[in-house]
Amino acid sequence: MTGLDFGVIQRALPFLLEGLALSFFLTAVAMLGGVILGLGLAVIRLSRWKALSILAAGYVNGFRAIPLVLVIFWFYFLVPLALGRSVSALQSVVIAFVLFEAAYYSEIFRAGLQSIRPGQWQAAYACGLGYFQTLRLVVLPQALRNMLPLMITQAVVLFQDTSLVYVISLRDFMTSASIVANRDNRLIETYLFAALVYFVICSIGAASASRLSARWRPA
């Protein structure tokens, strides 16, 4: 092959941007669902209900032990079977990502909740607050400060992980790039461009996470 031709990027830009939009969409949905479910898992895990707590731990450690690709395959296979009808690849992937991310976010929440001194719980109980009131009004607002940088770091990892939907040919940014690369036989230009885009986006995310943690450390 002779010479590089980055014009291919320009011609394929709308298609690539559509893919990028899907990557962002997946990241946002998985993060939202993962945070909500993860918080629930963390609270259960730290609760006094032994059996539930063990179940939650099993959930978290189980998901954290297996590859995301395998999880994607599992749900691609399992969701249609469970619902008894065919579903789109996007639907199965969204479910897979939410359940997978919940395991990781629950670990962040658990560490964050444990970082709050027990005295804070006792002080809130002493004022007559209930368990969930204490959690919502006293503990979470404090824990959130410590957790926010970690949550952003995890979102950056998640954004990179959405590229794995390539294995079921869902057209996110990664898959779109590979389609363009092979269709126009411009592998070098397309993949280098894709790398640049990912690098810039993830660097911004990483930088904001470290700014937050630097600013909040003294607090």
Next chain:
Amino acid sequence: MNYSWNWSILIQPPYLGWLASGLELTLVISISAWILALIAGTLVGVVGTLPHRIPRMLAATYVDMFRNIPLLLQLFLWFFVVPELLPSRWGFWLKRDLPFPELWTSMLALGLFTSARVAVQVGSGITAVSSGQRMAAVASGMSPAQTYRLVLLPQAFRIVLPPLTSDFLTVFKNSALALTIGVFELTAQSRQIESFTFQGFEAFTAATIVYLVIALLVTFFMRTLERRVALPDTMGAAS
């Protein structure tokens, strides 16, 4: 949900053999990538703590490059792009003569990707060793290399051993990405069994259990290692 179970499929030929060869590839890729990651990551981690600005910046750039690009894309860059950018003789050798190029590429890509994480851990481990230790070593006439090898790194490794466990586990999980460039490791084999037999439940369960067992073994191995290198407890010392 109507599904006809057939667990015996897992012990029938050729499927059992497929799983076994998949496991073998998963182990080979993961362990060689981990060794590469430990070596490269330690080097970069050390460079990141040198007292001069330029090497520190180089180490930071290395870490950022490997951390901020998805592993899947890195795999494609090494597999499709790098051979084209090399001098043509090397490129041809890589594409034509090197046996199992997809295997070597997976090890390299996964190893370097992981090395960035190891570098961060090792770097923070070295930073966590008090500056007085470096001073004591230098004051006794040790060279910088001796200071790192004899004084700083043995302490840094003990500090970072627990967090490294999770990176070691991640290598095994990430090795599944090798399937995207045609390596039939464990996940790929379970997918193949599913598409041949439509027994996805059994095939994916088998792979899941194997990954869980690997995770347990790795955790056990690292805990044992931690205990082996642990120092005796403090007994009322002043420092």
Next chain:
Amino acid sequence: MTKAHIQASRTPAEIVEMPASARVVPISQGRKPMVEISKLYKSYGPIEVLKGCDLVVERGEVVVICGPSGSGKSTLIKCVNGLERFDRGALAVDGVAVGDRASDMTSLRARIGMVFQHFELYPHLTVLQNICLAQVHVLKRSKVEAQAKARALLARVGLPDKEGAYPAQLSGGQQQRVAIARALAMDPVAMLFDEPTSALDPEMIGEVLAVMLELARDGMTMIVVTHEMGFARKAADRVVFMDKGAIVETASTQQFFDEPRAERAKLFLSRILSQ
């Protein structure tokens, strides 16, 4: 006959009783002083930490440096073995120009022992390994030779039974005595001490000072940053008082305690002695 031989015939009690002035201080016999510092300047960014310090330490001399916190004592003695760089001035140790690119700092450092406030024993090594490490890797001594030396020194600092212990298993005073042994194992021509007893519980200070006192009596060249005025009285030939990056008084020990000239030194002394 060296001083060490003479000393060996004395009993410990005699050593402690003997005033510093009774010692024979070998005045430079045509040789250069051990340490020659002249017009030394150093800044950390905008803050000037050393403002033209001058100090000459003869061979066999014991010099105590004292002064308020932040006056630059640590910085000054770290300059002596090149642990800190200086900006201007000249510094020669044992005839080697420190800060000169051509000088072999590594071999100079191997010949100067240093003892730190926080001991800085290597926590991952046993006491014996701590004392052998630099002997083997810097001086290239054989392991057997290094261990023999280590054991002899452990006996000398009163810890013959601790060679297998890890630093964390020792008390602070024991750790500091091991650290002194570790420095002595390199057969140093001079020893630097940076507040060797200020991290210790009061009941352990004595055991460390006793080791240092014996070392002084054996004729070791020593620069000691300390606020232990009892030690200074007994062991020092001269006392140097630093304040705000400058050496404001240098006097023989007797003169320093009996009639300090600098106002700030007087104030400092009265405060420290009244504690």
